[in-house]
Amino acid sequence: MELSHISALETKHADLERRIAEEQGRPSPNGNLLKELKRRKLRIKEELAQFQLVH
Numbered sequence: 001m002e003l004s005h006i007s008a009l010e011t012k013h014a015d016l017e018r019r020i021a022e023e024q025g026r027p028s029p030n031g032n033l034l035k036e037l038k039r040r041k042l043r044i045k046e047e048l049a050q051f052q053l054v055h
Contacts, residue, residue: 006051009044016041 020037023029 006048009048013041013044013048016044 016037020034020041023034023037
């Protein structure tokens with residue numbers, strides 16, 4: 001995995017964290033959206049963790 005790919009994943013992860021926090025801060029958060037955002041964040045986290053195991 002290239003360093004640029006890792007940087008892109010880290011950026012996406014941070015963006016998802018921000019979007020999750022924004023949605024949770026709303027008066028009526030969309031549960032389905034939160035579930036999807038958290039699922040995407042977990043996939044990215046798993047991909048980053050797998051890279052760390054390999055290197």
